[in-house]
Amino acid sequence: MNPTELRCEYSSDPIGIESERPRLSWLFDSARDGERQIAFQIKVYGDPDSIGKKTEVICWDSGRIESNCSHLIAYSGQALRSRQRCWWQVRVWPEEGKVSGWSDLATFEMGLLHRMDWRAKWIGLPPPAGRGLEGWTVYLRHEFNLRTKATRGRFYLTARGLYQAFINGRRVGDHALSPDWSDYKARNYYQAFDITDLLEVGPNAIGVVLSGGWYAGSIGFFGQRFHYGKLPWFLGQMEVDCDEGVISRSVTDGTWVASAGPIVSSDLMQGEDYDAGLEMPGWDRVGFEAGGWSPVSLEDLDRAELRVSPTPPLRATLEIPAAEVRRSPKGWLVDFGQNMSGWVRMKLRGTPGKPIRLRHGEVLDDEGGLYTENLRDATQEGSIQVNDTDVIARESSFSLNGFRYIEVTGLAADPSPDDFTARAVHSDLPLTGLFECSDPELNQVWRNTVWGQRGNYVCVPTDCPQRDERLGWTGDAQLFAPLATYNMECVGFFRKFLVDLADGQSIEGGIPEVGPRISTFLDAAPAWGDAFIILPWLLYQMYGEVEAMAMHFEAMERWLGYMEKANPDGIRRHRLNGNYGDWVSLGSETDKILIATLYWVECAWLMEKMARVLGRAEDARRYADQAERVVKAFDGEFVDGDRLTSDTQTAYVLALRFGRVSGAKRTAFQERLIQLLAENGGHLNTGILGSAHLPEVLARAGRMDLAYQLFNSVDCPSLRFMARNGATTIWERWDAWRADVGFQNPGMNSFNHVALGSMGVWLYRWVAGIQADEEHPGFSRFRLAPRPGGGLDWAEATYNSVRGAIRSRWEKDGERIRFVFDVPPNTEAVIDLPEAEGSAAEKEIVVGGGRHQFERTLS
Structure with missing residues (x-):
């Protein structure tokens, strides 16, 4: 061992x-x-x-x-x-x-643990008179000398904005869009790089390109800019250990110089403009003549903390060649066959003085042209001016696009597919989950959830990667997180998001609707702000992560106090803020007060559990009492005999999931939910809140057949309907596009949204049966409880937990079914097989690490 x-x-x-x-x-x-x-x-x-x-x-x-x-x-x-x-x-x-x-x-x-470790100052450069602040991008440079060979070199660097750094003409690190977005008034995230191999004995040069990014660029609705500041700033500190015990330090200070350059303008939403005629060969190397450059502006460190981000950085992780290039009415249309976030690396031939223009879009319109109405005020455009060589190889540095297609105009020669490679850019979270089965279309549904996660996990869990929004919406985050944590290792990612929410908490205890908070947004709605309590418990379940709940426990208490103070009768009527309810549902609207109160119940119970884990017995009793009081108030307000006063699929789903319903009442609610599904032709009509929990509620009710039916449905609304109609990610709306009506309202119609895909966690937990054990967090002990069905011949999932790879596979062979399970060393699994016909064996079997095989005849 x-x-x-x-x-x-x-x-x-x-x-x-x-x-x-x-x-x-x-x-x-x-x-x-x-x-x-x-x-x-x-x-x-x-x-x-x-x-x-x-x-x-x-x-x-x-x-x-x-x-x-x-x-x-x-x-x-x-x-x-x-x-x-x-x-x-x-x-x-x-x-x-x-x-x-x-x-x-x-x-x-x-890292650098104390403020006194930092000797650097913030540096930047305002634009010249007459040049606006929008998209302003700055080139910075500095030269320094090393007398002896470097034995260890470290570069600590960050920006209020985004940067790319170079030493002696070579890129520092492989991060994209660094540093991570934060509430810059509270903290800035810095990166630490090993640069030993980039350094030379004698003179060396540092070059940095600096853009506004999230700090000074477009964020949120209507392309609004300058949420945190108007100019980007860079901070860097290089520390080098050399032979003979010499230590050299180079920091950002008044010895640096700055200039504009060939990136004429850059913005995450609005795109990037590049003029090759303004290129400065050798600007990031020793000996460059910088006589026309300007002294930098300086700012001292402020009160914001300098911290290393807990989440893996953004990277361009996948390269996708063009699947097709064809003429369009305006130029050339390039199809990559996959919706994603990122940019395109291109080799193009242009005409000096005439710009090559680029536009990005997710889908095509009815005439086969690029559809961009759903982008609202995010243009996702860019331009390239070639120099006298007329051929340019280029990719974006500081813009991020949601796209499957690009349209290119202004070319001097016909392009080929070899000229275009899409680069998928997202937080580089290790892929930990894999689901496969005998149904190729269901496999595509799972892949759509993974690509949706890639497209929206860009240092915060955004709602969409394309239009003028791209915000860390808390509701979408908590709904998709159970599936996200199977698909990818998200512990650092969500720890960072929880810090974003804590940084944005109001004095009264309100959690921001989006993290990081921006000034135009209020405190969060029920089910949205409750992410601040739901996520720490999920991290504990999936990863055994205790620090996150310990760090934020008092802030979580303030959030519960925020709702309790406003609602002393136990019904969550007040301080509801946006109060979105079951967003994008298709059926009758579910009572939003009912939803809010059920989420209060769930939050109180989760606080009781977390208090017990943290050894806070008195707090645990207090929150258990609060939960019971709210349940009692809920029953008095919303339960009418065997029915809920809001008689919708979502109401029963959430009551069964959160309401601590038991006995005859639970049976009645389950039967009514099943009846409502039947009355709707076996289809769901739930929005993002109800859909996330519906399959699991059905599974726990013993109706896996109905849960499978939801995933087998090819009609709208269903995830399979999306896949059958060309989706390669998850849509924002069930009916984002239908053949009979076309596109939904472009004001809110993203084709890359994760929330409705949240129900996909059922594939891991119930089809493959890989389930966490609440009493043994981090999969030190877990359940394997697959439930074959749905017309599948076989299904398999692998989950690379923090304790090793877990695999569950089942396969039908005539009337027999074989199960194969791989359990990591030093763990235990409780195997819970479907009832076997005529078998007297115990249903549950506890096994240790290794491969375990079983065979059953199913009734």
């Missing part, structure tokens, strides 16, 4: 750790079936060359610790310093046999 895949704070060999007690985790590369760890020992070193010697530099030796835990073990050694690099390894004791060998060494490196 050998430990492997060592990680610190969910990352391999990270640079820029902020926690002074970083948490360490490992997996196992091989083990006998059922083998479990009973103890471990961690050693953390300050110098790897000293290991095994009398002069061994040990920061922490845990000694043998009796525990089967291999996830998030908090460092408990000597105090860690800014910039300190540590090497660590672990060995484990199994239940039987000898202690393992020591693992390979892994590393982690501390």
Whole structure:
């Protein structure tokens, strides 16, 4: 039993750790079936060359610790310093046999932990007179000298806006659109890069391109700009250890110079304009003549915190070649066959003095042209001016587009598909889930959820990547998060989002509708602001993450206090703000007060659970009492015999999911929900709130047949209807487009929205049956309870949990069905198979790590 895949704070060999007690985790590369760890020992070193010697530099030796835990073990050694690099390894004791060998060494490196560590100033450059602030993009440069060879170089850098950095003409890192969006008045996220291999003995040059991004560019409705400031600013600090013990530091200060350049204008929503005639060859290299450049403007550090972002950075992760290039009435239309967020790398031939123009869109109109009405005030356009060479290879630097198609005009020669490659840009979250089955169309539905997640997880969980909105809507976030956390490892991503929400919390306790908060938005509505309580519990379930709930517990209390103070009778009538209800539903509107009150019940129960986890017994009792009081008020207000006063699918779904309904009343509500589905031809008419929970409510009611029916439906409304009509992501509306009526209202009609895809978590939890165990978070013990059906011949899902890969597969063979399960080492699974015909075996079986196979005859 050998430990492997060592990680610190969910990352391999990270640079820029902020926690002074970083948490360490490992997996196992091989083990006998059922083998479990009973103890471990961690050693953390300050110098790897000293290991095994009398002069061994040990920061922490845990000694043998009796525990089967291999996830998030908090460092408990000597105090860690800014910039300190540590090497660590672990060995484990199994239940039987000898202690393992020591693992390979892994590393982690501390960031800049204190404000006093920063010596740099913010630098920027205002535009010249007559040039507006919109889209202003600045080029910055600086030269410095190293007398001896660099043995370790680090560059700590950030922006109020977005940056790309270069050293000696070579790109620093591979991040896209850095740094992450934040509430800049509260915090700025910085990045830490290893630049050792980019440095030269003698003179060196730093070049930075700086754009407004989320700080000064367009955000939200109507293309509004300048939510945080009017000019972008850059902050950088380079620290280099050289031979002979020399330490060199280069920071942003008054010695830097700045200029405009070939990126004439850039904006996340409105696109990027590039003029190759303004290129400055060698601007980011030593020896460039910068006589015409201007001194930079300076600003001191303000009160905003400088922190390392907990989420993986944005990257261009996938490249998609053009599937087709064809003429359009205005030029050329390029189809990539996949809706996404990102940009296109192009090699184009143009005419000097005549711009090449680009437009991006998700779908085509009825005449086969690019459809852009649904973009509202986001143009998603750009232009390129070639120089005398007339051929240019180019991709965007600071704009982000939601698109499947681009339209290109102004070319001097016919293009070919080889001239275009789409680059999908999103937060680089590791893909952890895979679902496949015998139905190709259902597989496409699952893929649509993954691509929707890619397109909308861009350092915040946005609603859409194309129109003038692109905001971190809290309601969409909490609804899709259960599926998102199967599809991808989202723990750092949602930890960052929770900080965004906490930074935007009002004095009265209100959670912002969108995170980060922008000034034009109010406090959040029910089910939206409740994300602040729902997400920490989900992170605990999926990842064993306790820090997020501990960090935000008092802020969560303020949010519950916000609603309790306004609604002393236990019915959530007041301080509802936007009060969106079951957004984009197709049926009769569900009572919004009923919905709000049910979400209050859920929040109170989750607070009770989190308080127990955190050892806050008095708080746990208080929130249990509050939940019971609100349930009682709900029953008095909204329950009329065996019915709810709001007699809709969504009302019964949410009551069964959140309302702590039991006994005969639960049976009656289930029967009424089933009746309402039947009265609607077996179709749902729920919006985003009801749809997210409907399949699971049906599954728990023992009606997997009806849940399968929802996913097998080819008519509108259904996810399969979208896929059958060309969707490669999830639509905002069930009826975003129909053959008989065409497009929905373009004022709100995104073709890349995640919320309605939330119901896809049922594929993992019920078709494949991979379910978390509330009492054993982070999949240390979990359930495998697949439920075959729906006409499928086979289905399979894999989930790479924080404790290893879990696989569940079933396959029909005549009247028999075979189940194959892979359980990670050092975990347990409770296997819950469908009832077997004529079998006297126990229904539930507890197994340890390894592969387990079963065969059943189903009734």
